[in-house]
Amino acid sequence: MVSTTFDHLAPQKQARIRQALLDEFSQHPLATAQVARIVAQAGIARGAFYKYFDDLTDAYRYVFGLAMQDIHAGLPQPDGHEAAAYLAATRAFLTGVRESPYRALIRQHFRANADRLHNGPSRLGPSPTAWAATTLCHQTIRDVLLEPDTATARLAQLATALDQMEG
Template identity: 45%
Template sequence: MVSTTFTHLSNEKQTKIRQALLKEFSEQPLAIAQVAPIVKTAGIARGAFYKYFDDLIDAYKYLYGIAMQDIHSDIHNKASGQLDPQFYLNQVEAFVKGAQDSQYFGLIKMHLMKNESLVSQDNVDPTTVSSQEWATMILSHEAIKEIVINPKEQPIVMQRLAEALNLLAGKGKK
């Protein structure tokens, strides 16, 4: 978790460090990312990096959390209770567009291609949601992943997602 020392830095200094993190984590998979280019780009001492973050994974989780907050800020997250396939299709499209239009697109693409399995996630416990909701979340995430990695496939991925969600909602042919 980012330290209080980091949160007490000026906004300008925090932004400079976030930009250095973004550069490294967008260009290098987490498994080979290094502190040296980050501190050089940010203009900070190596010791300062470790005052702000426990390690590279901590810095990565911090930055990825910022990216997700930024992209999700314009997405309506209230489901109606009933499985509404169109709601989830709209959510996927909004997330993909938000990611593509953001400064974090390279980070998100690298995350989905290389880093997702290296960083523990605060995923929803499948025992706390219905099977239908859980399946919808998994399908939506995989659709996002496919579209981010292969943008030209968006129409077919969205069509397949629509078909699958309609089946889950009991609205499609089996």
């Protein structure tokens, strides 16, 4: 968890550190990321890094969380079990990623970091159908980000699966 010390930094310094984290984790998997590159780019001391974050994983979770908040902001939220709403939310998320400064980070996450973080089991949904639809949407997002050329086919597959669940 990012420290309160970080929260009290000047906004410009926070922005420099966030950009250094984004650059590092967009270009390097967590397994090969280096504090040295982050602190050099951010213009901070190595000890300061450890005042702000417990370790590289903590810093990664911080910047990835910011990315998810930013990309999810304003997305349509499926209400009920409507296939069209889930498909629209998935398309909107993919568009948000494509147009986001976090695009490389999110792709790197699915390529190298997601399994390493051991996030645990999926959340229970309000209903089995909502859980299944959400799981299918997240898998489709992952697959499209890993293989962008398959987006049309994967979104069509998702639409078919969601329609069958609805019907």
